[in-house]
Amino acid sequence: MTQTTVAVIDYGMGNLHSVGKAIEKVAPDAKLVITNDHDIILNATHVLLPGVGAMRDCMGEMIKFNVDKIVHAVIKKGTPFLGICVGMQALLNRSEENNGIECLNVFDGDVVHFKAGIDDNGLPLKIPHMGWNQVKQTSKHPLWENIKDNTRFYYVHSYHAQLKDSQFQMGQTQYSESFCAAIGKDNVFATQFHPEKSHDAGLQLLKNFVNWNGKV
Amino acid sequence: MALAKRIIPCLDVDNGRVVKGVQFLDIKDAGDPVEVAKRYNEQGADEITFLDITATHEGRDTMEDTVRKMAAQVFIPLTVGGGIRELDDIQRMLRAGADKVGINSAAVKRPEFVKEAAERFGKQCIVVAIDAKQIAFADKDGENKWDIFTHGGRKDTGIDAVQWAIKMESYGAGEILLTSMDQDGVKKGFDIALVRAVSDAVNIPVIASGGVGNLQHLVDGVIEGHADAVLAASIFHFGEYSIKEAKLAMQDAGIEMRI
Numbered sequence: 001m002t003q004t005t006v007a008v009i010d011y012g013m014g015n016l017h018s019v020g021k022a023i024e025k026v027a028p029d030a031k032l033v034i035t036n037d038h039d040i041i042l043n044a045t046h047v048l049l050p051g052v053g054a055m056r057d058c059m060g061e062m063i064k065f066n067v068d069k070i071v072h073a074v075i076k077k078g079t080p081f082l083g084i085c086v087g088m089q090a091l092l093n094r095s096e097e098n099n100g101i102e103c104l105n106v107f108d109g110d111v112v113h114f115k116a117g118i119d120d121n122g123l124p125l126k127i128p129h130m131g132w133n134q135v136k137q138t139s140k141h142p143l144w145e146n147i148k149d150n151t152r153f154y155y156v157h158s159y160h161a162q163l164k165d166s167q168f169q170m171g172q173t174q175y176s177e178s179f180c181a182a183i184g185k186d187n188v189f190a191t192q193f194h195p196e197k198s199h200d201a202g203l204q205l206l207k208n209f210v211n212w213n214g215k216v
Numbered sequence: 217m218a219l220a221k222r223i224i225p226c227l228d229v230d231n232g233r234v235v236k237g238v239q240f241l242d243i244k245d246a247g248d249p250v251e252v253a254k255r256y257n258e259q260g261a262d263e264i265t266f267l268d269i270t271a272t273h274e275g276r277d278t279m280e281d282t283v284r285k286m287a288a289q290v291f292i293p294l295t296v297g298g299g300i301r302e303l304d305d306i307q308r309m310l311r312a313g314a315d316k317v318g319i320n321s322a323a324v325k326r327p328e329f330v331k332e333a334a335e336r337f338g339k340q341c342i343v344v345a346i347d348a349k350q351i352a353f354a355d356k357d358g359e360n361k362w363d364i365f366t367h368g369g370r371k372d373t374g375i376d377a378v379q380w381a382i383k384m385e386s387y388g389a390g391e392i393l394l395t396s397m398d399q400d401g402v403k404k405g406f407d408i409a410l411v412r413a414v415s416d417a418v419n420i421p422v423i424a425s426g427g428v429g430n431l432q433h434l435v436d437g438v439i440e441g442h443a444d445a446v447l448a449a450s451i452f453h454f455g456e457y458s459i460k461e462a463k464l465a466m467q468d469a470g471i472e473m474r475i
């Protein structure tokens with residue numbers, strides 16, 4: 001049996017340290033590599049695409065490092081793949097952030113800004129949606145194993161994915177509107193929340209990912 | 217089903233130790249930051265804030281090391297503030313494992329710094345910390361007014377706190393950490409009028425800070441002050457209350473919490 005190798009794709013954006021530390025915590029025997037080297041990523045048993053910040057910068061850096069090509073190659077190969085936050089949004093067709101950015105077309109749909117909403121005090125709901133919110137598991141998936149339905153995860157974002165086909169929605173959260181908390185298709189799973197910052201439940205999800213063979 | 221309000225224990229760190237002063241003076245030792253952070257994490261803290269109050273370079277390196285150690289053991293969001301003056305300071309802290317940085321006097325000195333930081337690292341990791349002091353009172357001056365103070369509360373910048381918060385939002389702040397210097401350390405509760413004035417004026421989350429002495433104060437910060445998160449130090453450091461007790465008290469008051 002080959003050793004588990006988790007590649008965290010490094011394209012110069014975001015706090016990769018957190019994701020790396022969380023993987024080390026849940027899978028001390030796995031090999032962790034934070035890299036943008038195509039061969040290393042293609043040969044990894046598990047691939048993780050993190051991302052924070054603005055979509056324009058993220059997609060810009062991804063294209064600069066040919067991460068777009070690598071993501072497609074890895075997904076095609078069947079490697080278990082996890083996208084986080086902007087790393088999830090990047091998998092859609094297009095984001096309306098920064099006046100419109102073309103994304104990676106792994107899932108059909110767009111990334112849109114939150115609708116305006118009203119809070120308990122009759123004031124506009126704050127954007128970004130920041131903090132701990134509940135995730136309703138709308139579909140069974142190996143990555144939800146040992147995580148209770150409606151568990152809270154940590155979020156920080158102003159845009160969210162809107163899938164064309166709801167069969168790929170794996171989780172749902174309510175803010176000013178109901179939105180995709182997680183999406184999945186074959187060997188790809190992605191979360192809008194940050195499992196690496198979501199305490200025990202988040203670590204459980206990452207553990208499930210490292211133990212996942214990519215089959216549903 | 218809704219977004220939970222947050223409780224954020226704050227660790228003032230000086231030369232690698234947690235300390236807590238009263239109105240920025242009179243320092244008391246409260247332990248090793250990594251141990252303290254781990255304890256709060258186990259008790260269910262929603263985030264942790266480290267404020268580096270060391271003035272020296274050596275102290276700053278110690279802080280980076282502390283952040284690195286903490287990030288390997290605590291998997292909730294971590295904010296680091298104090299001494300963040302340049303983009304490079306932010307980069308160092310994020311690389312060490314911080315998720316957000318607090319910018320205070322550097323923003324007052326040069327507001328464009330906040331813009332540059334938000335553009336480079338994303339709004340989500342830029343917390344603008346505001347230290348405000350009341351300079352006019354509704355009962356005697358006709359309206360409440362607060363100014364931004366720097367230099368540990370000694371220097372009035374003449375900048376209005378509410379206007380400053382609005383400006384910082386437009387410059388790319390992802391969150392406001394609002395401290396009342398009148399209330400800080402005196403345990404009589406938040407300056408509710410201040411918290412509410414700022415929280416209602418901006419559309420980004422506001423963390424209320426300064427003055428928590430009991431659990432009702434935390435409840436008041438959210439219900440009366442409209443804060444999105446409440447920050448406290450000494451009530452947790454010296455074992456008066458656990459984070460869990462605080463969360464239950466807030467939940468009992470009808471506030472959505474992550475228990």
